[in-house]
Amino acid sequence: MSGSARMKRRWIMSVALSLILAVLAGTSPGETARPHLVIISIDGLVPAYYVRPDRWGLRIPHLRQLRRQGAYAEGVIGVYPSVTYPSHTTIITGALPADHGIVANTIFDEPTKPPTRRWYWQAAFIKVDTLWAAARRAGLRVASVGWPVTVEAQEIDWNLPEIWDPFAPRSAFPAPFRKYSTPGLIERVLKWAKKTTSDYRPNDDFRVDAAVYLIEQMKPHLLLVHLIDLDGTQHRYGPYSDQAFQMTEKQDARVGRLLEALRRAGLLSSTTVAIVSDHGFMRIDKLFNPGVALVRAGLIQLDERGRVKSWAAAIHSNGGSAAVYLREPENRSVALKVEKLFRAYAGPQGLPLRQILTRQQLDRYGANPRAFLFLEAASHYGLTAKLRGPLIEDAPPGVRGKHGYLPDRPEMYASLILWGRGVRARRHRELARMVDIAPTFARLLHIEFRPPAYSRPLTDMIRSVRRKEMKSGPAVHTSSLPLTEGYRSGLR
Numbered sequence: 001m002s003g004s005a006r007m008k009r010r011w012i013m014s015v016a017l018s019l020i021l022a023v024l025a026g027t028s029p030g031e032t033a034r035p036h037l038v039i040i041s042i043d044g045l046v047p048a049y050y051v052r053p054d055r056w057g058l059r060i061p062h063l064r065q066l067r068r069q070g071a072y073a074e075g076v077i078g079v080y081p082s083v084t085y086p087s088h089t090t091i092i093t094g095a096l097p098a099d100h101g102i103v104a105n106t107i108f109d110e111p112t113k114p115p116t117r118r119w120y121w122q123a124a125f126i127k128v129d130t131l132w133a134a135a136r137r138a139g140l141r142v143a144s145v146g147w148p149v150t151v152e153a154q155e156i157d158w159n160l161p162e163i164w165d166p167f168a169p170r171s172a173f174p175a176p177f178r179k180y181s182t183p184g185l186i187e188r189v190l191k192w193a194k195k196t197t198s199d200y201r202p203n204d205d206f207r208v209d210a211a212v213y214l215i216e217q218m219k220p221h222l223l224l225v226h227l228i229d230l231d232g233t234q235h236r237y238g239p240y241s242d243q244a245f246q247m248t249e250k251q252d253a254r255v256g257r258l259l260e261a262l263r264r265a266g267l268l269s270s271t272t273v274a275i276v277s278d279h280g281f282m283r284i285d286k287l288f289n290p291g292v293a294l295v296r297a298g299l300i301q302l303d304e305r306g307r308v309k310s311w312a313a314a315i316h317s318n319g320g321s322a323a324v325y326l327r328e329p330e331n332r333s334v335a336l337k338v339e340k341l342f343r344a345y346a347g348p349q350g351l352p353l354r355q356i357l358t359r360q361q362l363d364r365y366g367a368n369p370r371a372f373l374f375l376e377a378a379s380h381y382g383l384t385a386k387l388r389g390p391l392i393e394d395a396p397p398g399v400r401g402k403h404g405y406l407p408d409r410p411e412m413y414a415s416l417i418l419w420g421r422g423v424r425a426r427r428h429r430e431l432a433r434m435v436d437i438a439p440t441f442a443r444l445l446h447i448e449f450r451p452p453a454y455s456r457p458l459t460d461m462i463r464s465v466r467r468k469e470m471k472s473g474p475a476v477h478t479s480s481l482p483l484t485e486g487y488r489s490g491l492r
Contacts, residue, residue, distance in 0.1 A: 038258065039091075040275050041278065047414070057245075071423050075410065077414075080362075082280070082405055082414075085148045087278035088148040094449075096435065097368060119163075128451075148226065159181060160177070227251055281401045289387075297341050300314065356376070376406055
């Protein structure tokens with residue numbers, strides 16, 4: 001047999017062996033060649049829960065395993081305000097709120113008009129490149145379960161977006177969710193799970209079933225999953241409460257289900273699993289009502305039914321902070337009056353506000369460009385949008401936790417664990433930046449991605465990529481970059 005014939009025979013045998021191994025693994029050869037990434041956001045996960053689980057006796061075997069075998073941060077400095085929708089959008093864009101366009105959870109309503117209670121649900125609000133769009137450009141399949149700001153995201157192949165009717169009672173399958181989900185996907189998940197809509201409560205159970213179905217049946221290269229139950233529990237009972245610990249253990253079990261689904265699908269060895277969260281939590285016992293201060297100062301006029309007749313300034317609350325809007329931003333007299341009013345409530349311990357952030361300070365954090373000021377609550381205080389009642393009051397039962405505060409306050413640190421394909425084993429860093437997560441994910445997926453210049457991949461947590469480097473920022477160790485004192489000032 002000639003040398004060329006032997007080489008051809010070896011090549012045929014090699015291809016045949018690859019096909020056999022792929023079949024045994026339950027996937028195609030193309031699947032093993034291309035990386036997969038599963039991003040699991042556990043909304044409100046406090047890093048201390050997985051960094052020091054023994055301190056509270058937490059039974060979280062899956063998070064422990066991922067942290068022990070992979071790479072993790074003891075905290076992630078997020079964005080301002082530290083709330084769900086801006087944070088999740090930063091996680092998949094690498095951009096700050098002022099740049100990506102999602103500046104709060106909810107859209108500011110003109111105060112004299114009926115409230116719409118709209119959130120930033122639609123993907124069209126995002127003004128920059130997204131990880132899911134970059135993945136689709138690279139020919140990858142994308143799925144999303146409950147990820148914020150994904151309604152009508154055309155680049156997502158299988159989409160179960162987060163959206164509900166703000167004027168209707170809570171439901172596991174609200175009408176807008178059915179309307180904007182990928183046609184037929186809800187029914188396919190129900191049939192696969194052998195359940196009906198009445199089997200689900202408005203919690204994470206359906207989201208996990210849907211994610212398991214997508215992993216096993218569709219094998220997306222990029223899967224985004226958003227779990228919300230821990231966030232709701234900590235709002236009601238506070239962080240570090242028994243209820244929060246129990247829910248953390250339940251979320252860990254749900255992570256275990258997703259890992260087992262990857263194993264059954266034959267994808268475990270080709271997949272990177274990322275655990276992220278959007279913010280930490282502050283325990284509160286007091287509420288400050290800055291809108292009441294504006295009414296008392298004559299900057300908001302109410303009618304006899306308590307509705308706004310006219311306004312010169314208005315509050316948009318984020319829980320631990322609040323944006324202050326001016327009806328006429330160029331009115332210097334009103335601006336000075338508003339700033340003087342709130343500075344009287346800020347400062348030493350015992351006052352409800354920790355500080356007032358000016359426009360210049362907000363620009364350094366990449367925060368809402370339309371806001372005149374931000375009010376930052378003091379420790380254990382929350383801020384409301386109420387216009388009547390006392391200035392300060394005790395937090396009612398069922399309101400024991402808030403977020404939305406400055407992201408460099410340790411209580412607001414978010415979470416990050418990386419495990420699996422492409423991850424440096426047994427690595428950890430004290431702090432990471434949320435803007436650096438998206439370019440890190442792009443490196444793991446081997447795709448070209450266009451993040452802002454200030455976001456950089458976390459190269460100390462992942463292995464190098466051997467191919468033409470993707471456009472996802474230069475390969476630097478972000479441990480050398482400033483982490484506090486505002487994103488923009490520290491990144492130039």
